[in-house]
Amino acid sequence: MLNKIHVPPIKIQGIKTKLVSWIKENLEISEDTRWIEPFLGSGVVGFNLAKKNALFADINPHAINLYNRIKEKQINSVIVKQFLFKEGKLLSEKGQEHYNYVRDRFNEEKDPLDFLFLNRSCFNGMIRFNKDLKFNVPFGHKPERFAQAYITKITNQVKYLELSFSINNWIFKCQSYEETIKEAKKDDLIYCDPPYIGRHVDYYDSWDEKDEMKLFELLKNSGSKFILSTWDNNQYRKNEYLDTIWKDFNKLNKEHYYHIGAKEENRAPMIEALILNYKPKEKKVANLNSDKYKQLDIFTENFVKIAINT
Secondary structure, X not given: OOOOOOOOOOOOOOOOHHHHHHHHHOOOOOOOOOEEEOOOOOOHHXXXXXOOEEEEEXXXXXXXXXXXXXXXXXXXXXXXXXXXXXXXXXXXXXOHHHHHHHHXXXXXXXXXXXXXXXXXXXXXXXXXXOOOOOEOXXXXXXXXXXXXXXXXXXXXXXXXHHHHHHHOEEEEEEOOHHHHHHOOOOOOEEEEOOOOOXXXXXXXXOOXXXXXXXXXXXXXXXXXXXXXXXXXXXXXXXXXXXXXXXXXXXXXXXXXXXXXXXXXHHOOOEEEEEXXXXXXXXXXXXXXXXXXXXXXXXXXXXXXXXXXOO
């Protein structure tokens, strides 16, 4: 288990912070393995688990731009601290009026500092854009959001990235998951955390069966080891794709709770799944192509599917 999980400055729904140690337990990665992550999101998994070489990609240009600016030393913890102190003071004085002002400014100028401000003061940490690619998440109604302790927390998160970016060969690209996976080589490890199919998601773009099938084909034919983060089931329904297109790979399960969206059915405990094209270290694993496994109580904290006689 990791001694400390370093949380990145970008906040998103469904962030994998509480699952990083579990993913690490089932990694097969050496110091020379290049980490490839086609769906960067906040970056919490890769920033904690990648080694010295990594390719991080996402179709959200604003997250990629922020991280590239930090990497290029155009943005640092001091700049972030000064910016958030100034804008936070105005938010405290003017509330939603100032939030809307910064949102309009960001939609015109695309300043990564404005993006960070909006991300940390909008409703529920959502990243959502309208059909014109304008950030349209409403104000989180916390005008005192940027208290000194909160600003210090964010600047420390940026400071950690400054160090990580300076000592590692980490590349950031704004591109599709298709382009990113096609760059993978035999000795790379691909970690994929796409929007969860069949679930309500607030992502930069939509995700449907066509994307899920395309992702399956790309990973299957990549020649690289891969880990796919997805969902297995909750008390309302099950991810049907685990019994169809992903059934020939190994699967691990763990119960996890987080909010995705505003609907009640999306706020129940979730059974998470890791799909791997290699046999992981953890013993509690089931091959999805085998009918020789039994299901334990899926609503307990220790839910797993375990292979019998393996």
